[in-house]
Amino acid sequence: MYKQQCASLKHNLILSNYFEFLNNKQFFNRESAKGSTNDGYKLNSNKENQVKDFITQGIISADIQELIDSLMS
Numbered sequence: 195m196y197k198q199q200c201a202s203l204k205h206n207l208i209l210s211n212y213f214e215f216l217n218n219k220q221f222f223n224r225e226s227a228k229g230s231t232n233d234g235y236k237l238n239s240n241k242e243n244q245v246k247d248f249i250t251q252g253i254i255s256a257d258i259q260e261l262i263d264s265l266m267s
Contacts, residue, residue: 219261221245 213235216222222235237245247253254262 215265216261219264221257221261 213222217224217235221238221241223238224233225236227234241257244255244257247255248258
């Protein structure tokens with residue numbers, strides 16, 4: 195789980211926007227972090243195999259392709 199407070203790292207990117215984007219695309223689920231008042235994000239269990247296959251084998255499912263297209267536009 196990625197804690198929301200970590201998204202305040204000083205980069206040119208606003209990480210929390212990407213996490214919210216992935217949440218809206220149903221790749222992440224927003225959850226309450228244990229022992230913290232902040233929310234965090236966890237990979238949606240319905241997308242685990244697609245993400246694993248993409249990372250380990252380079253297999254691009256229809257959902258992953260749609261996500262890539264959305265990020266590139």
